Amino acid sequence: MKRILFPTDFSDTANNAFVYALEMAKHLDAEFIVLHVYDSPNLTYEGCPSSIAAIYETIELKNLENFNDQIPYLRKIAEEHQFESVKMSYILRHGNLIKIIKEISEKENIDLIVMGTHGASGLKEVFLGSNTGFVITQVPTMLLCLPNEAKFEKIKHICFTTLLKDEDKTALSDVLNIAKKFHAKVKCLTIKTSDSKLAHEDIEKWQSNFKREPIEFFVVSNDNIKKTIYDFLERQEIDVLAMLTHRRSFVEQLFTQSLAQKLSFHSKTPILVMHEK
Template sequence: MKKILFPTDFSETANNAFVYALEMAKCIDAEVVVLHVYDLPSVSYGEIPFVVSEIYDSIELNNFENFKDQIPFLREIADKHQLGSVKMSHVLRHGDLIRTMKEICHDELIDMIVMGTNGATGLQEMFLGSNTGNAIVNIPVTLLSVPNGAKYTRLQHFGFTTKFDDADREALKKVVNIAKKFHADVKCLTVKTHGFDVSDEGMTFWKSDFKDEPVEFFLVPHDDVKETIYDFVEHQNIDVLAMVTHKRNFFEELFTHSLTQKLSYHSEKPILAFH
């Protein structure tokens, strides 16, 4: 893993996620590519096109000046957290955020995206149409979503949810590799509902790939998958919850409005989404 993309609007939420991006880059020896994307307004002056050109030039100049002014502040954040040695590059683009992110991920061979989101409401929106949700669905790159309430401390426990299928096995290998960089362990949760059809032999075979790794497995019989995940995160002191995005509707169900109260603790936990 060599490059981490960090899209920012220079907000408090983004700056909070920036610390996670820096810490991740430090542990995996990666570069942070800082991206700021802005939109040009739709302006139409058919008879005096030079006015439109001047307006666009002015907007682009203002965005460039703002971007330039923010770079030293990001350096201050890095230095404050003893992360000033992390390599950073900066990209300023205008256009659509998701399309621009996809282009940069392709051109720069991005390995991970780190983005911020706002609290419990932000977690719901994250999978229901926000920029972070759209990125998770539309950009085939591992994405770490960092809620504004998550304050970085040393990562000790990574959580992972699995149904013991092949996609989960490959994702878990990636989670283990990341966790080991942080000298952390991985706690895997399987919620055994009435429809769960994996045999004991099948689970044993699936787990055999991880017998020498810092991985612990938990099998919890319950039909409420969402509540079981929340309880697991709370009681196992999970610092980052990793999940595979099999279906978008799973996340839509996971973060519905009716579960806002349950998210009171979960909103402080970053989510690492794998495709």
Template sequence: MKKILFPTDFSKAANNAFVFALEFAKILKGEIVLLHTFELPIVDNQYFPENYQVIYDSLELSQFERFKDEIPKLRAIADELGLQGIKLSHKLMDGSLVYNMKDCVKSENIDFVVMGTAGATGWTEVFVGTNTGEVINTIGVPVLCVPEDAAYTKIETIGFTTRFREKDKEALNKVLKIAHKTNALVKCLYVKTSQSDVSEDTIAMWEKDYEHENIQFFVVPSDNVKQSIEEFVDHQEIDILAMMTYKHNFFVDLFTTSLAEKLSYISEVPILSLHE
């Protein structure tokens, strides 16, 4: 059974992403490990040693009480979707969100992470902070990132950006496994810039290798990669866009500029980030 890590701060954006986590668990016949983290303040106990432990105990208790109150709300969401059968387990952890995510991926043998791209605290370090490249590249499992305005729909078309490298095939095969479970069509996009060195023979070889799969290949000549991908998502009616982590700078841009301006087609499309 696949295990999905769902980090949450119980915000509206996180609760929206929880719908995707539930549906993803249904597709994969998996279970969800719900993670909520909090960071205790640094207190210099030399000034008030008698109250030091009291402060920490009080903060931990308040976080636990909030955690306890919010869990039934998530279970209610599952009930409304008819997905109350999805197994849920819970983890409340002190410390950095990024550190605890990595720890959970390892200790819980996580296969996927599903999370929202907006939240009240600490979430920007995952997507727009200096740790972005580290997190996306070192977390070790695919991460489904759900924009706050995304609405879940049946996965019928999955986009996949590629540079036709041999190692891209491993990521594409992971995408195809998901597509097989939903009978989805996979549309592969290669943006051929003026600096591109991919030969026609390589593209033809890929097409032959996947000729028995429900897959289409698109080669778009353009030096504006971001715009080309956005137009591809819109025109090809992409439900989820899968991207390799070598595009993490573009990935960051999608979740800052696009979401902030509320103008881009891609602001409502979840992105599945696949590590190399």
């Protein structure tokens, strides 16, 4: 893993995620790119285009000044946490956040995007309309979602949810590569529902591919997938939950982008969202 992209709006949530993201960069020996994207209001005023142009110039200048003010603050945070060894660069862009994240991810060969997620009071799951949720569904780069409550501690256990499909093996290998950087163990969780067709022989055959790796496998029979995952996170003291998004049948939808988004909203555990290759 060579490059990490960190989009920020300089909020408290983003600054909390900044420290966690720097820890990831330090352990993974990756370059760190800070991205701030701003958008301008859609102004229309007939008969005075020069005034509109002046307003836009003022907005751009204020955003540039704010960006330049924030960079020393981020550097100070990095120094206070002893991240001087992490190579950092900064990008300021105007336009659509999701489009620009996708563009930079492709152009700069980004391996991992790290974003903070906002919580909410009440029962409505507003996260589904958040920027992090849109990145999950629209940008095919690995994404680490960091809830407000997430604080970096030594990563000892990473949970990888799997349906034991062949295509999951590539994602599991990626998770293993990350785990080894932290000297962590991977705990693979397969939830076998009442309509599952997984046979014991199939499970053993799939697991045999990773006999020599620091992996422990768990197969849990339960129809309540979300609750099963939450219980597993707590019982096994999971530090990061890794999930692979699928794009196929209705049966697998509980392991698709929708569940990853809902978990990012509810869980205090960082979630690593991966995409099929």
